Amino acid sequence: MSRNSFYQLQELNINNVAITNTGMVFKLIEIDKKLQxxxxxxxxxxxxxxxxxxxxxxxxxxxxxxxxxxxxLTIQNFIDDGMTKIQAEEWFNISKSNSKEKRDKLIHEFSIKYPELWSKITG
Structure with a gap:
């Protein structure tokens, strides 16, 4: 929070905390030894x-x-940019692939499956 002055911490009680930023809220609540x-x-x-x-x-x-x-959050950002949930999940998997060979294969499949989207991505 010291790196971004827009973040604010609100402690509602010991088990209920909110971290806010412009337009965004993270609520952390502990219930029965589970964190929501x-x-x-x-x-x-x-x-x-x-x-x-x-x-x-x-x-x-x-x-x-x-x-x-x-x-x-990353998948939600892709959806907000116009992808469907399935497209966003597939694109996330491509971006996190550690193997160049696997990534190239996934990109090829993605480009065939979604040619219009691929055209937008590649400009």
Missing amino acids: ITWRWDSFSTGKTHQLQWYFNENENQNKMYEEINKG
Whole structure:
């Protein structure tokens, strides 16, 4: 939060915290040793309100939690840019592929499956 002055922390009680930024809210609530994270975003580009929710065990690996949340947010951003959910998930998998050979294969399949979208992506 020190890196971005637009973020604000609101502690509603010991088990209910909200982190806010312009148009965006992360709510973290602990219920029965489970962490519920709710993200709500009022999109400037589409005017739509988006909401995603995740549930984690009390001792869940924080890196795993971050990866799952990052995946959901990234996919939502692709959807907000005009992709369908399926297209966004496929594009996310392409972007996270570690193997050049696998990535090239996935890109080829994506370009054939969605030629109009591929044309927009490649300009």
